[in-house]
Amino acid sequence: MKNSIIIIVTILFTVFGAKAQIDHFTIQVDGLGCAFCAYGLEKKFEKMEGISKIKINLENGILDFDFVSEKSLSLIDVKLKVESAGYTPIKGDVTRSNKEVESLVYKEIFGTQPQIENTIFVNGNCEMCKSRIEKIALSVAGVSNADWDMTTKILKLVFDNTKTNLESIEKAIVTIGHDTANLKSIDSTYNTLHTCCKYDRTK
């Protein structure tokens, strides 16, 4: 009986004592010329599961909120949300639960600059792969944002489709040894990868 109580208390402590991991987002938004404008923006974000502590400052156009880490919200997702609310995202910063800080300067997408969001599969293993893949994607003219997810191996891209396309981006990626859904890197380039980066090519 005593042992059962100890086990139950331990389990309860583990479940309720552990705090959710939180990412903190700070986004600069243009176009908030009135208080009702801010209302429209807040309502758009309120619907997201895992979001809390939404604050909007009208004077400097800053949108702040917390988001549950495990749901992996990217700065690109936030950008798309702000745009669907009818405003212009300028810059985004996120402090992840592990204290890592990411920043992104968004480009304006209205007017004559056609920006496309798309995703491609890129094979890789680790943080070094992430850094390498994103760097080569961003080096392609017209690509304004690249975000590779280590778990899903999906590379989220934002690019100007008058300057480049997915095929060109994939061709750039395979030159550094990473296979994509449609193209395969040559063996000699793959073999130059660091040991921890040598992903399973059968997948």
Add this chain to the structure above:
Amino acid sequence: MKNNIYMLVLLLCSVITQLFAQGPPITADKPIMLGAKRMVIKTLTEVRTTEKGTYTRVPIMAHYLPTSNSLIAIHLPLVYANGGNSSLGDVQVLGKYQFYRKDKTAKTFRMVLKALETLPTGGNWDVSDISYGKFQSYLGVVVGYESIKYGVSNEIGYNVIPDNEFDEFRYRLGFGLPLLKPIYPVKQINLFFEYTSNWMTEINQYELLYAQGIQYAIKQLTFEAAYQWPLVQTINEKVQRKHSVFLGTRYVF
């Protein structure tokens, strides 16, 4: 006539010296869209006293934004004439499309195309915007600049009534003055100064109206009231306006 013009100029001068951000205008329109998948339910009752009699229009308006730059709406009005029985007035269907937007920090400039179709569901009372009982088509552009320091809203458009001589060129101008510092969540008291100009081009008759309004906004709810009177009227004396009182409320979902 001269006195009215002097008053108009004086009011414009006093308004231009202190303009701040405000909520949506009362009798004028605005180019601000509140985001995709939003709905606004509102009403703006008008009690209009004219030389012909007193008319009341009570519309229930439902506005929906399918995307962040488009809006569709339906206006269902109940109308009363001279204290008599109520009836359905002219139902209106509205569409808006924001075709230009330039955003900066705490400010925005927007341009919206507006189309308003009025259906002949009401009786022929021959009172514009109350009940005409005729098809009417309106096409206009709403242009506005809003910041937390000042805001101006303009609308220019043309209303056509087929087989009728009362086609109208319309211009609306609105200024808002917040009495409290703009904050979020919304808690604001605004004063409005709004001008409506109607020119019946075929019969060359003109009216310039001025509305003084006050608005209280808290979170999603807004209450507003305005008093409107003519500054200039060259229309037939038998149908001239004396004044109008507006009372309204809106709720944003």
